[in-house]
Amino acid sequence: MxxxxxxxxxxxxxxxxxxxxxxxxDKSISHRVVMLGALASGDSHATGFLQSEDTRATIAAFRAMGVVIDADGPGEVRIQGVGMHGLRAATRPLDLGNSGTSARLLCGLLAGQDFASDLTGDRSLTRRPMLRVVEPLRTMGARIDTSDAGTLPLHIDGSPLHGIDYRLPVASAQLKSCLLLAGLYADGETVIHEHTTTRDHTERMLAACGWPLRRNDSGSLHIRAGGELQPFDLEVxxxxxxxxxxxxxxxxxxxxxxxxxxxxxxxxxxxxxxxxxxxxxxxxxxxxxxxxxxxxxxxxxxxxxxxxxxxxxxxxxxxxxxxxxxxxxxxxxxxxxxxxxxxxxxxxxxxxxxxxxxxxxxxxxxxxxxxxxxxxxxxxxxxxxxxxxxxxxxxxxxxxxxxxxxxxxxxxxxxxxxxxxxxxxxxxxxxxxxxxxxx
CATH class of the missing domain: 3.65.10.10 (Enolpyruvate transferase domain)
Incomplete structure (x- = not known):
């Protein structure tokens, strides 16, 4: 790769x-274009898309789960969304290359599916810490196995999730986004408190796709399952x-x-x-x-x-x-x-x-x-x-x-x-x- x-x-x-x-x-937005476009109820289109090794890893992962994605044009991607429950189990481990964003966000998104997934990556990615996302997901009911060092490769047994009230221990947009994506599938309300503002691309894109997401005056985020993501046409x-x-x-x-x-x-x-x-x-x-x-x-x-x-x-x-x-x-x-x-x-x-x-x-x-x-x-x-x-x-x-x-x-x-x-x-x-x- x-x-x-x-x-x-x-x-x-x-x-x-x-x-x-x-x-x-923007790499962060481009990852989210693929992830939310795949879960949308209809076809989405984006120009200005970053076609890099990291985003190609995200595209490959969703193609392996049955999503049709055309990313052949320069800076352009078209995604045939399969809806919130349309992903299918991949027949092989999802190799995310060097992309920490892909690995951490997919943990949240895949934890609540009705199938099992395996995540791996290159030598650098398999040294990066994953327990920061795995541990709160486990409190939501996720069944995730890591290496002995708490890193990739991961095995995720899709399972029913429940909402949690969670305060981020570190300023991490990847952790926040992971839990928001898990919250799309969790019974009840997921509430996330961050003491320091981190990048909010996931919140903005969820709102643009019509998902009800609430931020209160203290900055806490509230999300519930049961919605539908609307397709989009945008420039990154x-x-x-x-x-x-x-x-x-x-x-x-x-x-x-x-x-x-x-x-x-x-x-x-x-x-x-x-x-x-x-x-x-x-x-x-x-x-x-x-x-x-x-x-x-x-x-x-x-x-x-x-x-x-x-x-x-x-x-x-x-x-x-x-x-x-x-x-x-x-x-x-x-x-x-x-x-x-x-x-x-x-x-x-x-x-x-x-x-x-x-x-x-x-x-x-x-x-x-x-x-x-x-x-x-x-x-x-x-x-x-x-x-x-x-x-x-x-x-x-x-x-x-x-x-x-x-x-x-x-x-x-x-x-x-x-x-x-x-x-x-x-x-x-x-x-x-x-x-x-x-x-």
């Missing part, structure tokens, strides 16, 4: 980013997590001037803009509008000198996927940047706190690793050889670091960039980054 692990980036030093770009569609916004690399790259490199088109600026996702502006970035949010019930805008970013900041912990969950890029920006900012409250970074595709710290050290930047974050002392970047540990966001972040490095930056193990940003190298080269693939 993935490109060879030996894929490496060679990025020449210097240059600037100039031009306009629409980055690929461009992914702010993919845009973040260009926001950072253009902020770093003198002479840069980039317009990023139709980027999703959902307030539960857009803290990367706020943090970079706190650091002094010149980012203009223009042409605000809505796509598929999601706020979008064009982002115009130009070079500006950056200053180190103490990142407010309230913004951390809203920028969790963008920190590899933000911390690269911190590496050349004047002064010190401090990130705390980000322990979730340790259980992503890599331990992103340690992986970023190791990469910055290779390029000559002094850091202090914290259990839940990182302190970065801004300085001058050398060239060097980075191990991305197969983490797509690490690879793309350090590619942008080369814009202000004294020498070339070599990045190993870049195949998984295709999980979120197919065409990254061509897009970056088109804006002026001196990057090439080495096999």
């Amino acid at each position: 993935s490109a060879p692990k030996s894929l490496r980036y060679h990025v020449g030093p210097g240059g600037a980013l100039v031009g306009r770009l629409r980055v690929p569609g 916004p461009a992914d702010i997590s993919s845009a973040a690399f260009y926001l950072v790259g253009a902020s770093l490199a003198p002479g840069s001037d980039v317009l990023l088109e139709s980027v999703g600026i959902n307030p539960t996702r857009a803290a990367v803009i706020d943090i970079l502006k706190m650091m002094g970035a010149d980012i203009v949010v223009d042409n605000r509008r809505e796509l598929a019930g999601e706020p979008v805008a064009d982002l115009h970013v130009r070079y500006a000198p950056l200053q180190g900041v103490s990142i407010p912990e309230a913004l951390v969950p809203i920028a969790i996927d963008e920190f590899p890029a933000i911390l690269v920006a911190a590496a050349i900012a004047e002064g010190t940047t401090e990130l705390r409250g980000a322990a979730e970074l340790r259980v992503k595709e890599s331990d992103r706190i340690q992986t970023v710290a190791d990469g910055l050290a290779t390029l000559g930047i002094d850091t202090q690793v914290l259990e839940d974050g990182l302190i970065v002392h801004g300085g001058r970047l050398n060239g060097g050889h980075i191990n991305s540990h197969g983490d797509h966001r690490i690879a793309m972040a350090f590619a942008m670091a080369a814009l202000v490095a004294a020498g070339p930056v070599e990045i190993d193990d870049c195949a998984n960039v295709a999980t979120s940003f197919p065409g990254f190298v061509d897009a970056a080269r088109g804006l002026g980054l001196d990057i090439r693939e080495v096999h």
